[in-house]
Amino acid sequence: MSEPWGPHDVGGQDGGPIDVSDHGTAHWEWQIDAMVRLALKKGLITDFAELRDGIERLTPDDYENSTYYERWASALAYALVERGVVSEQSLVEKAEAIRVRQQSEAAT
Amino acid sequence: MNTPRFSTGQRVRIADRTPPVHHRVPSYAKGQVGVIERVCGMHGEPEKFIRGNGMPAQRLYRVKIPQTDLWDSYDGTERDDLEIEIFEHWLEPAE
Numbered sequence: 001m002s003e004p005w006g007p008h009d010v011g012g013q014d015g016g017p018i019d020v021s022d023h024g025t026a027h028w029e030w031q032i033d034a035m036v037r038l039a040l041k042k043g044l045i046t047d048f049a050e051l052r053d054g055i056e057r058l059t060p061d062d063y064e065n066s067t068y069y070e071r072w073a074s075a076l077a078y079a080l081v082e083r084g085v086v087s088e089q090s091l092v093e094k095a096e097a098i099r100v101r102q103q104s105e106a107a108t
Numbered sequence: 109m110n111t112p113r114f115s116t117g118q119r120v121r122i123a124d125r126t127p128p129v130h131h132r133v134p135s136y137a138k139g140q141v142g143v144i145e146r147v148c149g150m151h152g153e154p155e156k157f158i159r160g161n162g163m164p165a166q167r168l169y170r171v172k173i174p175q176t177d178l179w180d181s182y183d184g185t186e187r188d189d190l191e192i193e194i195f196e197h198w199l200e201p202a203e
Binding site: 002003004005009011012046047049050052056 | 124134136157
């Protein structure tokens with residue numbers, strides 16, 4: 001057994017019980033799915049392997065604490081920033097704007 | 109493309125290395141010796157792709173490894189195998 005490559009490389013380890021309940025799919029998760037397929041179709045990313053690479057670069061903590069589509073979202077953001085399609089700054093600013101909007105909505 | 113480097117029945121060792129990109133060899137299979145079960149043809153290989161060179165097709169093989177070699181605590185029969193698909197550049201001939 002070699003050293004694992006990233007938090008996903010857990011084959012053969014004891015993973016504990018498996019939650020097989022139906023989690024359903026939230027609207028934002030369909031949106032992430034659609035964005036990934038659109039990015040593929042437009043050639044902004046070339047293959048799911050590019051997303052896998054981004055997912056495997058998550059820290060073990062982020063990997064463990066992220067849901068399936070949260071990992072997709074992180075990997076898509078990573079790929080699009082790396083390719084210069086969007087800037088990291090614009091993503092940070094957008095996330096902050098959403099946070100502010102949600103806080104003001106929660107306050108009313 | 110080129111002819112396969114390995115043929116069915118040949119013993120091969122899977123390289124024990126960790127390229128810092130997405131690759132399709134789990135750590136438990138690295139360094140293991142197995143037998144070529146079949147030649148699977150040419151398939152897009154993600155390691156080269158991630159470096160920005162497109163996703164060139166590479167020869168893929170199905171490699172058969174005894175489960176008892178993989179897991180110290182394996183309690184099935186000695187005839188149980190794992191079959192795993194491995195790209196050619198991960199394989200070297202083994203005794």
